[in-house]
Amino acid sequence: MTCAQLLLRLLRDTYGVDTVFGIPGVHTVALYRGLENGGVRHVTPRHEQGAGFMADGYARATGKPGVCLIITGPGMTNIATAMGQALADSIPMLVISSLNRRDTLGRGQGRLHELPSQQQLMAGVSRFSHTLLDPAALPEVLARAFAVFESQRPGPVHIEIPIDLFDAPVTSAELPPPARLFRPAPDPEGLALAAAWLREAQRPLVLLGGGCVEAPAAARTLVERLDAPTVTTINAKGVLGRDHPLDLGANAALPAVRELARHADVILAVGTELGETDYDVVFDDGFELHGRLIRIDLEAQQLVRNQQVSLGLVGDAGRSLALLAEFFPEALSRAGRERTAATLAALGLAADLAFAPFVPFYAVLREALPEAILVGDSTAPVYAGNHLVSQPEPRRYFNASTGYGTLGYGLPAALGAQLGQPTLPVVALVGDGGVMFTLSELATAVEERLPVVIVLWHNQGYEEIRRYMDAHGVARCGVDIQAPDFQTVAAGFGCLATRVGNPAELARALAVRPNGGPLLIEVDASAWLEATES
Known part of the structure; x- marks a missing residue:
């Protein structure tokens, strides 16, 4: 061998x-x-x-x-x-x-x-x-x-x-079995102290990050027993299930959630970096925590980054959530659902001018493909979806607007998701600028006969950067780029394609998606915005 x-x-x-x-x-x-x-x-x-x-x-x-x-x-x-x-x-x-x-x-x-x-x-x-x-x-x-x-x-x-x-000989012996490896559990004394602080809290807040995706049941159990409003970051969407009454979503950068956070007396943060792209997408360092912060993370150094910690525990998120829940055999009552509902009402996401055009966009997707995995690039529908979308399970919404923030991610990542979960529908959410980084992967989708739906938001260039230039008094340069005829390009790859301009047309397009290959739906952004504003 x-x-x-x-x-x-x-x-x-x-x-x-x-x-x-x-x-x-x-x-x-x-x-x-x-x-x-x-x-x-x-x-x-x-x-x-x-x-x-x-x-x-x-x-x-x-x-x-x-x-x-x-x-x-x-x-x-x-x-x-x-x-x-x-x-x-x-x-x-x-x-x-x-x-x-x-x-x-x-x-x-x-x-x-x-x-x-x-x-x-x-x-x-x-x-x-x-x-x-x-x-x-x-x-x-x-x-x-x-x-x-x-x-x-x-x-x-x-x-x-x-x-x-590569061709060097090795001893032909039996393959070693994989080791059974377990992640660390938090220190019992620290866990007991965390539970005591959470029991004493009058205005608790929970922050759940992507580290919690493997433990949705434990996460739901704990937040319900704590009766605590809960921020679920972009990578933690679905951890509490769809439209959970304690879920504030990934809205930590918006004023109403920030106000709730400032007044929280005890904050439990599990499996989250507390990083900029989840808690400060307006880039003003305005996410402030004044209460006692309890952090649980697999990485010790992460416990002291970004926010002043009061109690830090190294441990696996799922195991930690389950062990903490054992300290609360009966649910506490601290008006958590009422506080969450009031905060969401104050956010008014559906009426916000930045998000309103995408409310029908995601309503159509949810109606047509309620179990879909939504995979996004950095593009306008994704920025809105980070705030609007609620998913039934974890691992069904992710994109490249977090962390490193690269362009070109959405299309190929959606193909990988479809290969990994062939029984679930997968939707790639891309823009006309970002998709050009990896548009060639349409060939892979066709070759592998992957039934991915590619929803391409066409707004004639790099809209997000255009707005930044305008806001900072910089003359537009390099952002009004020329796009190809995506219908022709898709046909050249052998990919079925159509163009839509309003919610009804999007619904009709989704209704006829093929089973043996991809479908590209190009959304005319100008027409969509005009249709949804009227």
Whole structure:
């Protein structure tokens, strides 16, 4: 057995990997020997950035690591952006790449795909980057990667293998079984103190982040027993279920929720960075907490970032939520539902001029595809959806407006989500500017016969940046870009496409979506805004 064959067997048989994303190159051909009938599905994107975004979407939709096979040099610099997004949002991703021969490393000979230090470059967008120098060490290195995914704060891991090791022989021994790894539980004394503070609180507030997506039942139980208004961040949408009476949604940057937060006497924050893109999207540092802050996170350093903490506990979100709930066998009564309803009423989202045009947009999507996974780029419908959308379960709403904030994410990430959850409808929410970064992945959607609905908001350029330029007195430059005829482009790829301008037309388009391939629905933004304002 060769090192390359051992890698495939470990991924498939030890770690249950069923799908990999990659573009074959001369440096990775050896990795593909046996892959065509090896029980692992290989998906070929049209760009390595697309491969990374597909792996990201697959991981978010399934909870399993997305796996990529990437060539040396340009393949790695191409995927770095996707790894940066996954790192910012704690998404498990395994990137396995080739590397030039060991005897050429660091010599600057101008070899094909040569980088001065590929490992050093990728270390900045990964939990760790490892250069394999001994094939016998491969099981241990992969075990380390999956330990990151399963028992600590996840993120991308990069393993590079010199091309002269792919065909190196390894001892043909039985594959090691995967280790059973458990995440840490919070300190009992600290947990008891947290429970005491929460019991004494008159105006409690709970903040749930993406770290809670694996424990929706525990999250619901605790917030209901605490009777506490709860902010669920963008990556935590659906943790409490759809339209839960204690759910304030991802509205921490809006005035009414900020007012509630300022007056909270005890705040419990679980699995959340308390970062800018969830709590301060207006960028004024206005999310203020004056009460006692209890934080629970897998990463110790995260406990003291962004806000002044009063009590910090290192622990798994799900286990922590369940253990805390045991301190409250009966639900407390502190007018939590009434406070939540009053705050949502004060927000008035449906009447807000920034969000109102998208209320019918999401009403149509919810009526037509109530169980859909919504995957977004940075575009106007997504910015509004972050505030408006409520989902029935976690892992059904995610986008690139959080954390790293890259463009081009929506389309390929939606394809990854569809591959991971083939029985659920998937909708990609993209704009005419951002989709151009990865529009070539339409070819992948057609080739793989993925029934993804691509809703393309066409507003003639980079609207968000136009507004920023106008607000700051900067003459518009580089934002009024020319778009292609998306109907013609889609037809060229073999993708069914249509154009709509109002909610009724969107509903009709969704009613005839195909089962064996993608559908692109281009929304004329000007027509939509005119139709929904009247």
